[in-house]
Amino acid sequence: MDDKLNLLIVSDIHAIASNESSKESHLLFENGQSEFGNRFIEFTKNLDRKIDALVCPGDISTAGSKDSFSLGWTFLNTIKNELSIPEILCTPGNHDHQSRPNDNNYNPKEWMQYITPTFPLEQFHLNTFFWSWNWCHYESSSDKYNVILVNTSASHGFSEEHKHGRIPKVAVKRIKEYIQSDKFKSKPINILLCHHHPAKMEHVDDDDDYEEMLGGGLLVKEISECRKGPWIIIHGHKHFADITYASASSLPPPIIFSAGSLAAKLYEKIEDRTSNQFYIVEIDLKKSLATGKAVGTFEAYEALPGGRWDKSRSTNLPQSGGFGSEKNPGQVADEISRLIDKDVPFVERNELKQYDQYLNHFTPSETNRLCGLLEDKGLSVIREKNNIIQVGINNV
Numbered sequence: 001m002d003d004k005l006n007l008l009i010v011s012d013i014h015a016i017a018s019n020e021s022s023k024e025s026h027l028l029f030e031n032g033q034s035e036f037g038n039r040f041i042e043f044t045k046n047l048d049r050k051i052d053a054l055v056c057p058g059d060i061s062t063a064g065s066k067d068s069f070s071l072g073w074t075f076l077n078t079i080k081n082e083l084s085i086p087e088i089l090c091t092p093g094n095h096d097h098q099s100r101p102n103d104n105n106y107n108p109k110e111w112m113q114y115i116t117p118t119f120p121l122e123q124f125h126l127n128t129f130f131w132s133w134n135w136c137h138y139e140s141s142s143d144k145y146n147v148i149l150v151n152t153s154a155s156h157g158f159s160e161e162h163k164h165g166r167i168p169k170v171a172v173k174r175i176k177e178y179i180q181s182d183k184f185k186s187k188p189i190n191i192l193l194c195h196h197h198p199a200k201m202e203h204v205d206d207d208d209d210y211e212e213m214l215g216g217g218l219l220v221k222e223i224s225e226c227r228k229g230p231w232i233i234i235h236g237h238k239h240f241a242d243i244t245y246a247s248a249s250s251l252p253p254p255i256i257f258s259a260g261s262l263a264a265k266l267y268e269k270i271e272d273r274t275s276n277q278f279y280i281v282e283i284d285l286k287k288s289l290a291t292g293k294a295v296g297t298f299e300a301y302e303a304l305p306g307g308r309w310d311k312s313r314s315t316n317l318p319q320s321g322g323f324g325s326e327k328n329p330g331q332v333a334d335e336i337s338r339l340i341d342k343d344v345p346f347v348e349r350n351e352l353k354q355y356d357q358y359l360n361h362f363t364p365s366e367t368n369r370l371c372g373l374l375e376d377k378g379l380s381v382i383r384e385k386n387n388i389i390q391v392g393i394n395n396v
Contacts, residue, residue, distance in 0.1 A: 002142075002144075002285075003284065003285050003286040004282055004283065004284060004285065005052050005053075005144050005145060005188075005189060005282070005283040005285055005296075006049065006050055006051050006052050006053075006280060006281070006282050006283075007051070007052065007053050007054075007055050007234075007279075007280070007281045007282075007283070008044070008049075008051045008053070008054050008055065008079075008083070008085065008278065008279070008280055009055045009056075009057075009234060009257070009259050009278060009279040009280075009281060010054070010055075010056050010076070010079070010259075010262045010278045011056060011057050011058070011059070011235075011236030011259035011260065011261060011262060012057075012058070012059040012093065012236045012237065012239055012259070012260075012261035012262065012263075012264050013025075013027055013056065013059070013060055013072055013075065013076070013261075013262045013263050014027060014059055014060075014061070014062045014068075014072075014095065014261065014262075014263050014264045015027045015029060015034075015060060015061060015062065015068045015069070015071045015072030015075060015263075016028050016029070016062050016065075016068055016071075017029055017065065017067040017068050017071055023265060024062050024063070024264065024265060025062055025263045025264050025265060026263045026264075026265065026276065026303070027072070027075070027262070027263035029071045029075075032071075032074075034071075034075065035307065036263060036303075036307060037075050037078075037263075039307050039308075039309065040079075040262070040278070040303075040309065041078070041079060041082050041083075043301075043308075043309040044079070044083060044278070044309075045082060045083060047280075049280060051083055051085045051280070052085070052086060052087065052140075052142065052144065053085065053086065053087040053088065053089050053140070054076065054079055054080050054083075054085045054087070054088045054089070055088075055089045055090075055191075055193065055234060056076055056088075056089070056090045056091075056236075057090075057091055057093070057193055057194060057195050057234050057235050057236040057237075057259060058090070058091050058092050058093025058094075058095075058096060058153070058194075058195030058236050058237070059093035059094065059095040059096060059195065059236060059237065059261075059264075060072035060073055060076065060090070060092070060093070060095075060096055061095050061096045062095055063095060064095060064096070064097060064098040064108075066111045069096055069111055069112065069115070070111070070115060073115060073117070073119060076088060076090065077117055086141065086142070087140060087141065089120075089138070089147055089149070089191070089193055090119065090120040090149075090193075091120055091149045091150060091151060091152075091193050091194060091195055092109070092112055092119075092120070092151055092153055092195065093153060093195035093196075093236065093237060094153045094156055094162060094165075094195065094196075094237070096109075096112060096153070097109055097112075097153050097156040097157060098156075098157060108156055108157035109131070109154075113127075113131055120149060121136075121138060121149075123138075126138060130149060130151065133171065133174070134150065134151040134154035134171060135148060135149060135150045135151065135167075135171060135175060136148075136149050137149075137178065137183070137184060139185070139187075140187075143187070144187065144188060144189070144285060145187050145188065145189045145190065145191055145283075146184065146185070146187045146189075146190045146191065146228075146229075147190075147191045147192075147193055148175060148179075148190070148191070148192050148193070148223070149193050149194075150167060150171075150175075150192065150193070150194040150219075151194075151195075152165030152166060152167060152194045152195050152196040152213045152216075153165060153195060153196070154166070163210065163211065164196065164210055164211050164212060164213070164214055165194070165195060165196025165197075165211070165212060165213035165214065165216070165237070166213060166214045166215060167194075167213055167214070167215040167216060167218075167219050168215060169215060169218065171215075172215060172218050172219045172222055173222075175219070175222070175223070176222040176223070176226060179223060179226040179228055180226055180228075184228055186228050186229050187229055188229065188230075188283075188285035188286070188288050188289040189229065189230055189231075189232065189283050189285060189288050189294060190223075190228065190229050190230065190231045190232075191231070191232055191233075191234060192219075192223060192231060192232075192233040192234070192254070193234050193235075194213065194233070194234075194235050195235060195236055195237050196211065196212060196213040196216070196235060196237050197211075197212050197213060197216070197235050197237060197238060197256075197258060198212065198213050198216030198217065198219060198220050198233060198235070198246070198256065199212060199216060199217060199220070199246070199247060199256070200212050201238050201240065201242070201258065204238055204240045204269075204270060205269040205270055206269065207269075211237065211238070217247070220233065220246045220247075220248055220254060221248055221249060221250075223254070224246070224248040224249075224250045224253060224254050225248075225249070225250045229288075229289070229292070230252070230254070230288050230291075230292055230293045230294045230295075231254035231255070231294065232254060232255045232256075232257060232281075232283070232294040232296075232323075233246065233254050233255065233256045233257065234257045234259065235256070235257075235258060235259070236258075236259045236261070238258060239260055239261040239264055239266060239267075239270065239274070240258060240260060240270055240273075240274050240316070241258060241259065241260035241274050241275075241277055241279075241300065241314065241316060241317035242256075242258040242316060242317060243255065243256070243257050243258065243298070243317065243321065243323060243363050243364065244256050244258075244363065244365070245323075245363075252291070252292060252293035252324075253293075254294070255293075255294045255323045255324070257279075257281065257298075259277075259279060260274050260275065260276065260277040260317070261276060261277075262276060262277070262278055263276060263303075264276070273314070273315070273316055274314055274316055274317070275302040275303065275312065275313070275314045276302060276303040277300050277301060277302045277303075277312060277314070277317065278300075278301055279298055279299065279300050279301070280298065280299045280301075281296060281297075281298045282296050282297050282298070283295070283296035284296050284297075284324075287324070288324070291324065291326070293324050294323060294324050295322075295323070295324030295325075295361060296322060296323060296324060296361070297320065297321070297322040297323075297360055297361065298317075298320065298321055298322065298323075299311070299319065299320055300312035300314070300317050300318065300319055300320070300321075301319075302314060316364065317364060318364055318385055318386040319385055319386065320385075320386050321362065321363055321364050321367065321386055322360050322361035322362060322363065323361060323362075323363050324361050325358045325359075325360075325361035325362050325366065326357070326358060326361070327358045328366070329362065329366050329367075329369040329370035329373055330373060332355055332358050332359070332370055333370055333373035333374050333377065335355070336352070336355065336374065336391055337374065337377045337379060339351065340379065340391065340392065340393060342393075345392055345393045346390055346391060346392025346393065347390070347391055347392070348389065348390050349387075349388075349389045349390070352388060352389075352391070359387075359388065364386065367386060367388075370388075371383065371388070374391055378393065378394055379391050379392060379393060379394065380392055380393070380394050
């Protein structure tokens with residue numbers, strides 16, 4: 001088995017079928033074609049990367065439009081086929097349901113249940129389970145990973161449910177029991193794929209966050225205590241890219257990867273802090289299995305004016321980073337600082353390479369913390385994008 005699992009993550013693609021919705025998304029389809037979508041596929045193909053699975057954590061459509069969902073789902077399958085990706089992993093979002101009650105709709109999820117190709121998976125029995133219980137378990141054909149797919153918008157269409165996600169306690173109980181059973185075989189990595197964030201993200205903007213997955217904290221706690229291997233949680237919804245460690249009672253905690261939107265036009269409060277992005281996440285299966293925690297790296301790419309794509313220039317999720325380092329920022333800061341004294345006033349990139357095994361698996365916030373700790377020790381840090389290229393004594 002290959003020691004790496006490579007995921008191409010595109011979230012909140014928000015396909016639109018007419019110019020009337022063009023203020024909502026860049027992914028406009030005219031006569032079945034999208035210039036924005038075609039440029040994305042061309043750019044991604046030119047990266048020439050081996051991808052094991054295409055991952056989309058929901059909001060394929062815009063505003064509960066059947067036509068938009070059909071176009072978006074066709075687009076995702078085109079990506080899969082054009083890039084020769086073996087598997088596609090999706091879950092619906094709030095825009096994929098007819099979330100708000102109206103007189104013309106009796107089933108908020110009908111078009112998703114009957115679309116071709118089948119959604120969210122190819123297997124009829126798994127889709128039947130998913131639409132019955134709003135979650136299901138999928139095992140990769142390569143035997144590299146497990147996925148628990150959760151529909152956090154399953155209650156939409158009733159009352160005020162469209163304003164947030166939800167996972168009922170009884171569903172959490174059944175998921176836990178299933179994971180603890182013999183039906184759920186241990187793999188090097190487990191993925192929880194959902195649309196809504198499992199914990200509040202009140203750092204995103206000035207507004208209070210009431211949109212999270214109700215019951216999400218319990219779900220994270222229960223899956224992380226099941227002792228069936230490490231977890232990475234992938235979600236969308238907020239259109240704000242981020243990577244954090246979950247707040248969980250068990251150690252090590254799951255990784256939470258918050259995917260930004262591929263194509264939605266970003267609202268004013270976040271447009272200067274994030275961007276339209278997609279990601280390649282590489283999980284080191286050997287290290288994840290050995291350490292019991294998700295270990296890997298990510299590459300972030302963003303849309304630029306003129307329809308071009310390039311490496312991310314955003315600060316909150318830069319062009320590269322990682323997760324699951326064996327050492328924390330404090331330990332690495334102590335080790336680097338011991339290299340420096342009056343006789344060796346600074347160290348450069350070549351000497352810092354010995355720490356790449358840790359630095360490459362730091363999240364952006366961990367890298368920021370490392371730099372802050374070094375500065376607290378009276379050292380100056382020179383960074384080039386997300387890489388530390390020199391550390392030295394101040395004013396030397």
